[in-house]
Structure formats: C-alpha cells, structure tokens
Amino acid sequence: MRLTVGQAVVRFLANQWTERDGAEQRTIAGCLGIFGHGNVAGIGQALLQAQRTGEADLPYRLARNEQAMVHTAAGYARMKNRLSTLACTASIGPGSTNMLTGAALATVNRLPVLLLPSDVFATRAASPVLQELEDPRGYDVSVNDAFRPLSRFFDRIWRPEQLPSALLAAMRVLTDPAETGAVTLCLPQDVQAEAYDFPDALFAKRVWHVARPLAEPAFVARAAEVIREARRPLIIAGGGAVYSEASAELDQFARETGIPVADTQAGKGALSWDHPQSVGGVGSTGTPVANRLAREADVIIGVGTRYSDFTTASRTAFQHPSVKFVNINVASFDAHKESAYPVVADARAGLSELLAALDGRRFPDDFRADVALWQETVGRAYHLGHGPLPAQSEVIGAVNEVCGTRDVVVQAAGSMPGDLQLLWRAGDPKQYHVEYGYSCMGFEIAGALGIKLADPSREVYALVGDGSYLMMAQEIVTAVAEGIKLILVLVQNHGFASIGALSESLGSQRFGTSYQFRGAGQDYDGGRLPVDLAVNAESLGAAVIRCRTIADLRDGLKRARDSDRLTVVHIETDPLSPVPSSESWWDVPVPEVSSLRSTRAARETYDAAKRDQRQYL
Ligand SMILES: Cc1ncc(C[n+]2csc(CCOP(=O)(O)OP(=O)(O)O)c2C)c(N)n1
Ligand SMILES: [Mg+2]
Numbered sequence: 084m085r086l087t088v089g090q091a092v093v094r095f096l097a098n099q100w101t102e103r104d105g106a107e108q109r110t111i112a113g114c115l116g117i118f119g120h121g122n123v124a125g126i127g128q129a130l131l132q133a134q135r136t137g138e139a140d141l142p143y144r145l146a147r148n149e150q151a152m153v154h155t156a157a158g159y160a161r162m163k164n165r166l167s168t169l170a171c172t173a174s175i176g177p178g179s180t181n182m183l184t185g186a187a188l189a190t191v192n193r194l195p196v197l198l199l200p201s202d203v204f205a206t207r208a209a210s211p212v213l214q215e216l217e218d219p220r221g222y223d224v225s226v227n228d229a230f231r232p233l234s235r236f237f238d239r240i241w242r243p244e245q246l247p248s249a250l251l252a253a254m255r256v257l258t259d260p261a262e263t264g265a266v267t268l269c270l271p272q273d274v275q276a277e278a279y280d281f282p283d284a285l286f287a288k289r290v291w292h293v294a295r296p297l298a299e300p301a302f303v304a305r306a307a308e309v310i311r312e313a314r315r316p317l318i319i320a321g322g323g324a325v326y327s328e329a330s331a332e333l334d335q336f337a338r339e340t341g342i343p344v345a346d347t348q349a350g351k352g353a354l355s356w357d358h359p360q361s362v363g364g365v366g367s368t369g370t371p372v373a374n375r376l377a378r379e380a381d382v383i384i385g386v387g388t389r390y391s392d393f394t395t396a397s398r399t400a401f402q403h404p405s406v407k408f409v410n411i412n413v414a415s416f417d418a419h420k421e422s423a424y425p426v427v428a429d430a431r432a433g434l435s436e437l438l439a440a441l442d443g444r445r446f447p448d449d450f451r452a453d454v455a456l457w458q459e460t461v462g463r464a465y466h467l468g469h470g471p472l473p474a475q476s477e478v479i480g481a482v483n484e485v486c487g488t489r490d491v492v493v494q495a496a497g498s499m500p501g502d503l504q505l506l507w508r509a510g511d512p513k514q515y516h517v518e519y520g521y522s523c524m525g526f527e528i529a530g531a532l533g534i535k536l537a538d539p540s541r542e543v544y545a546l547v548g549d550g551s552y553l554m555m556a557q558e559i560v561t562a563v564a565e566g567i568k569l570i571l572v573l574v575q576n577h578g579f580a581s582i583g584a585l586s587e588s589l590g591s592q593r594f595g596t597s598y599q600f601r602g603a604g605q606d607y608d609g610g611r612l613p614v615d616l617a618v619n620a621e622s623l624g625a626a627v628i629r630c631r632t633i634a635d636l637r638d639g640l641k642r643a644r645d646s647d648r649l650t651v652v653h654i655e656t657d658p659l660s661p662v663p664s665s666e667s668w669w670d671v672p673v674p675e676v677s678s679l680r681s682t683r684a685a686r687e688t689y690d691a692a693k694r695d696q697r698q699y700l
Contacts, residue, residue: 084283088243089122089129089275092199092268094286095250097139101166101258103293108167110258110291111197112159113142113536115152119174120213121201125275126172141170144565147557149173151529153185153265154518155558156196158493158526158533160189162513164326165263166293168195169533175201175272176214180226184523186233190264192349192520193322193389193414195257198234198267200227205241205271212272227269235264241271243279250285258291260326260429261414295327296413298428298436306409306424307440313382313407316342316446317373319365319394322349323387323412325512329431330354333386336438341448342384345373347394348500348519350387352509362454366394367669368501372453374667378402383421385410387430390420393519397670399695408699411437421699460663461506467660474660475499477633478574479506482544485640490542491516491534495526497548498581499574502662513538524548525555531569532562542644544570549598550579552616556623562649563624570643571625571651572636573616578607580658589673590685620651630654668692 086094099110118127133139146152152171160168173179179200189196203215203225211217218224231237236256238249253266310316324333330353337344337360344354345365354361363370365377377383377400385408388394395401408423411433418425426433465480467473479502482492488510494500495518509515516534518526531545547556552573562569583596600609621627626648628639636654643650673689674682 084281084286085278086281087125087129087276087278088240088246088270089125090132091246091279091281091285092126092250092270093129093133093141094139096170097133097141098286098288099254100288100290101293102290103166103295107290108163110167110254111141111170112167113144114170114172115144115146115155116172117146117149117152117174117178119178119201121175121178121272122172122270122275123174125201125270125272126199145561147561148555149178149181150184151525151555151558153182153189153196153198154523154526154529155533155536157185157189157192157194157518158516158530159537160194160196161192161516162534162537164328165195165260167537168197168257170197170199172199173201175203175212176226180229183229183233186230186265186267188518188521188523188526190233190235192518193263195263196265197253197257198230198265200230200267200269201275202227202239202269202271204273206273208273225269227267230265230267230269233265234267235262236266238267239269239271240274243274243277247281247285254289254291258293260293295429295432296427297432298411298426302426302428303436303440306426307437309407309409309424310382310384310437310441311444313446315376315380316382316384317376317380318342318344318384318386319347319388320344320350320353320386321347321388321394323430324350324353327387327413327430328512329386329434330512332431332434334358336434339438340441340444341446343376343448343450345369345377347388347391348504348517351504351507351515351517352512355510356508357510359451360448362450363457364504366396366400367665367667368393368504369665369667370457370505371664371666372450372457374400374665375453376450381406383408385412385423386434387412389417391520392670396667398697398699399668399692401697401699402695406699461508464506464663469657469660472655472657473633473636475502475574475580475656476506476660476662478546478572478636478654478656479503481633481636481640482546482572483508485637485644486542486544488514489540490514490544493517493527493531493534493543493545495519495530496522496524496551497579498584499546499548501581505663505665513541524551527551528556528569528571529558531571532558532567535567535569542570544572546572546574549573549575549577549616556620559620559623559625559649567649568647569649570640571620571649572640573620573651573653575616575653575655576658577611578658583658585671588685589671590677590679590682592681617651617653620653625649625651627651627653668695670696
C-alpha cells in the first residue's frame with residue numbers, strides 16, 4: 084500500500100487493539116496535537132485524510148499546550164487502567180520539547196502515552212531548518228534526544244523502511260504493564276511526507292493481549308512462608324492494585340487473613356475507605372493509624388507499589404527491627420525494592436496465588452477502633468468551621484460529600500495531595516486521581532480533560548491551586564471547544580501553602596513562596612496583587628461561581644454538578660489552616676551550617692529525625 088510515513092502511522096494506530104480478560108478496546112483511541120511546520124503537512128495531512136475519507140479512524144483534538152496534551156493522554160491512560168491511551172503529535176523544536184515534562188510524568192507513573200515529536204530533515208536538504216538545534220558534535224543529534232531518558236522506548240524514523248519495526252516495538256512497550264511509560268517515535272518532517280510501499284499486513288487489525296503474569300511457584304512459596312511466620316503484617320496497596328483491577332482479590336485477601344490495608348496515592352480506592360480492613364494512606368501524608376501499624380509491622384506486603392519516599396516516609400515508616408517485605412509487582416524492578424521477597428506477577432493473580440499458599444493463616448484485626456476514632460477526626464476536619472477564611476480540609480470535605488462515589492477528584496501538586504491522601508474518603512478504585520509520581524503543577528486541568536474523555540459518564544472535579552492554575556489553565560479553552568464538561572475547584576490562597584509550610588518547617592521562613600507585591604524589604608510581603616483568577620477563567624470560556632463560605636461552596640458545587648457547562652468554582656482559603664498530623668516525616672535536607680538561627684534550629688530537628696532512617700537490607 085503506497086502511503087506516506089504520516090499516513091502509515093495514522094492507519095496503523097487506528098488498527099491497534101488491546102485485550103485483557105477478553106475485553107477489547109482501542110490501544111490508541113485518538114490523537115491530540117498542535118501543528119507547526121514540522122507536522123502540519125505530514126501527520127497533520129494524514130489525520131485530515133483519515134477524517135475526510137474514513138480510511139482510518141483516529142479522531143484528532145487540538146490542544147493548547149504540548150505539555151498539557153501529554154498530561155491529557157496520561158490522565159486518559161490512567162482512567163483506562165493503562166489499556167488504552169492517546170497519541171500526541173507536536174511540531175519540531177519547542178512544540179516537541181514542550182512534551183518532555185509530560186513524558187517524564189507518564190514514565191514515572193508507569194502510564195502509557197505515545198509521543199510523536201517532529202524532527203529535523205533526514206535528508207538535511209534545508210538544514211538548519213527553523214528551530215533546529217544544530218549540534219556541532221554530531222548532525223544526528225536533535226532536541227528530541229532529550230526524550231531518550233524519559234522514554235521506555237525511543238526511536239527516530241530516518242527512513243520509511245524503519246517504520247514497521249518501530250511501530251510494533253512501540254505497541255509492545257505501551258501494552259506491557261511492566262515496561263510501559265512514554266513511548267517516543269521521532270518523525271523527521273521530510274520523512275513524514277515521504278511515500279513507501281508498505282505491506283498490507285501492517286494495517287490489519289492487531290490485538291495486543293495484556294497479560295496477567297502468574298508468579299513463579301518458588302516466589303509464592305518463599306513469600307508465603309514469610310507471611311505465615313509474621314505476627315503483625317501490613318498490606319500497602321499501590322497503583323498496580325488499581326490498574327490490574329484487583330479490588331475483589333484484595334478484599335478477599337484482607338478479609339480472610341485479617342491483615343489491614345493501607346494505601347498509596349496511586350492505590351487509594353483499591354479498597355473503599357469504609358472497608359473493614361482499610362486503614363487509609365501510609366507514609367509522609369498517611370493516617371496516624373496506618374503509620375502506627377507500619378511502625379510495628381514485621382512484614383510489609385506491597386501490592387503494586389513503587390515505594391516512593393512519601394510511601395516509606397523516606398525510609399522511616401517501618402521500624403520493626405527485623406521488618407521484611409513481600410512485594411507483588413508485575414515489574415521485577417519494583418518487586419525487588421526494599422530487599423523484598425519478590426512475587427513478580429500481576430497484582431490480581433499474585434494476590435490469589437499468595438492467599439492460597441497461606442493455608443488459612445489469620446492475624447489480629449484489632450485496629451478497627453483506632454480507624455473509627457480517626458474517621459471522627461476526618462469528620463471534624465471536613466466541618467471545621469474555620470474562619471474568617473475557610474480551611475482547605477473543609478473544601479476537601481465539601482467536594483467529597485457532594486460528589487458521587489463514581490465521580491473523580493483530580494489533583495497533582497501543592498498542599499492538596501497531602502491533605503487529600505490524609506482525608507479523602509474514596510469509595511471506588513477510579514475515584515481518586517492524584518498524580519503524585521511526578522507531582523506536576525499544572526497537571527490538574529489537562530489531566531481532568533483526559534479523565535473525562537476516558538469516562539464521560541463520571542463527573543470530574545479537579546482541585547486546582549492558584550499556583551497550579553497560573554502554570555497551566557489554558558486547557559480550559561480546549562475543554563470548552565470540545566464541549567467537555569469539567570468542574571474546576573479553584574483554591575485561591577495567594578501562593579504556595581505547601582512549600583510555604585515546608586519552608587517554615589525547614590527554617591527557611593516561607594521565603595519566596597507568597598504571591599504578593601515585592602515589599603520594602605527583600606520578600607513578597609507588599610500586599611495583595613490585583614489578580615482575579617475567576618475573571619481569568621471566565622475569559623477563557625468557563626462558567627464561574629464565586630464562593631465565600633463553605634455553605635456557598637457546597638451550593639456552588641451542586642450547581643456546577645447540575646450544569647452542563649465547564650464550571651470554575653472559586654473559593655479563597657486560609658493558607659495557614661490546620662490539618663491533622665500524619666505522625667510521620669519526609670526527608671528534605673536542611674543546611675548543615677548556617678548563619679540563620681532558624682536554619683540551625685531546623686537542622687537539629689532534621690538530625691534527630693534522620694536517626695530513624697533505615698536501609699532495608
Ligand atoms: C511544575 C512544578 N514546579 C514546581 C513544583 C514545586 N512545588 C510543589 S507545590 C508548589 C506550590 C503549589 O502552589 P499551589 O498550586 O497554589 O498550591 P498550594 O501549595 O497553595 O496548595 C510548588 C512550587 C512542582 N511540584 N511542580
Ligand atoms: Mg496556592
């Protein structure tokens with residue numbers, strides 16, 4: 084079939100399917116993009132031709148920022164449990180390098196996204212092309228080489244003949260739960276337009292089976308022995324438990340063994356918050372109940388977790404002198420973390436195999452009274468009555484109580500991820516969507532767009548800090564243009580509540596974290612800026628509801644829910660409002676020497692906390 088490389092890419096992608104447990108879906112459900120000279124006549128022409136002729140089904144959506152469109156694809160993929168994603172086409176140079184942050188986010192979170200950056204002329208006929216880097220050390224280097232460390236598969240299609248093997252490798256990596264992440268195929272702008280006789284077979288429907296690898300029996304036997312001999316084990320459910328749809332198996336495992344289940348940011352909701360075995364988040368932003376259990380546990384059973392420093396409280400969470408780890412993980416890399424007894428397997432399959440090998444062993448479930456007490460604390464934080472400005476915990480409570488179990492809350496950075504992990508009551512495995520692998524400010528709105536595209540039947544509430552909003556709010560325009568309804572809760576606290584508090588706790592006096600005029604001294608303490616983000620949102624096409632009190636907010640959220648327009652619910656909160664303690668720690672190094680008293684005092688506290696840090700060998 085004589086096609087250009089661009090046409091071949093589009094036709095191929097439209098015929099890829101993913102299958103798990105017998106259910107098929109499109110591997111690449113569509114293409115997001117922003118055109119420039121690097122792709123307008125290549126992939127751009129191919130997308131147009133596909134749409135006009137029906138030769139291939141790959142719907143195109145115009146994004147407003149390339150970083151954001153990768154976030155949209157990542158949000159989509161996560162919502163689809165990694166079984167389906169979107170492609171992203173960008174022009175050469177800045178259009179492509181704008182996608183780097185998105186690539187890193189996807190790879191860190193183990194989420195499949197297909198990136199198609201445009202690249203310099205393969206023929207070099209017109210070099211240097213507009214926006215070419217020109218590396219004097221080698222003409223085969225371009226800005227797109229920056230994608231290499233961020234991609235789980237990277238290739239550059241210098242010749243049309245290379246395309247079939249590159250496309251197949253891309254699909255293999257995207258659909259492999261252990262390998263997946265950003266996949267980057269760089270497409271030189273001349274090659275995109277070059278024709279070649281591609282074999283018909285390349286464009287036949289192809290179904291990629293997403294495996295549920297079983298654990299090798301010896302893995303299971305060794306892990307089961309460790310658990311059988313435990314006295315107080317604790318399960319940590321991570322993102323893998325959600326992606327493999329292992330909730331029923333996790334429920335059975337926990338009920339039959341009596342082992343409590345804590346969760347990570349990515350794993351929250353794998354068990355409902357009110358499940359009898361749930362003890363909430365663990366680690367730096369976990370619940371005091373889970374953290375107490377973690378401190379005392381002699382065996383930690385990680386299910387689909389990558390053990391970030393937040394999960395391990397920077398390796399201070401697990402204090403039993405001979406604590407051992409058993410990790411069920413589809414990726415050997417993660418299964419072996421913390422010197423664990425690895426169970427390299429799909430989370431769902433691994434849980435069932437391990438449960439069968441435990442021979443009915445049961446453990447004490449004497450933590451429930453503590454969980455009930457903790458839930459009273461959460462209830463108080465939801466209804467704090469803080470003033471004059473409301474507390475963030477009340478905003479979280481209002482959203483939690485207004486939204487339905489199937490609705491989705493989206494967040495990524497600032498003070499909210501911590502408060503959410505501590506306080507949010509997730510009733511469904513897809514309800515809690517906090518991107519905390521890369522914790523990228525600006526993910527929220529773009530990610531919410533992807534989530535809503537993936538499941539239009541759910542209401543999507545993105546909580547957006549003013550800092551995050553100022554970084555990337557432009558996808559409001561994309562959502563408005565596409566007729567996609569989102570609810571954006573804009574939490575205005577005039578700066579970085581998160582880093583402000585962190586700074587203060589580390590002796591750095593909230594330096595440079597407030598959005599105010601530069602004052603007479605050196606810091607930003609010169610008063611309120613004439614900034615109105617509600618007006619800004621309105622100017623981008625959103626309906627806006629301004630709220631002053633939590634009662635207003637609850638009412639505003641209901642109105643937003645009942646509306647069919649993208650709505651921004653704006654509320655100002657107290658950046659210093661209290662939140663219950665996690666009784667945990669996070670390692671952020673404080674200077675060893677300083678002429679500031681505040682830094683010296685913080686260093687003493689730091690040194691004391693650091694003594695609890697362990698290596699798990
Ligand atoms: C892209 C990016 N830059 C910087 C950071 C570091 N950082 C983490 S939270 C934060 C402030 C977030 O401000 P805002 O969105 O207003 O949330 P708040 O802290 O006020 O809750 C910063 C700068 C980050 N996570 N992501
Ligand atoms: Mg803020």
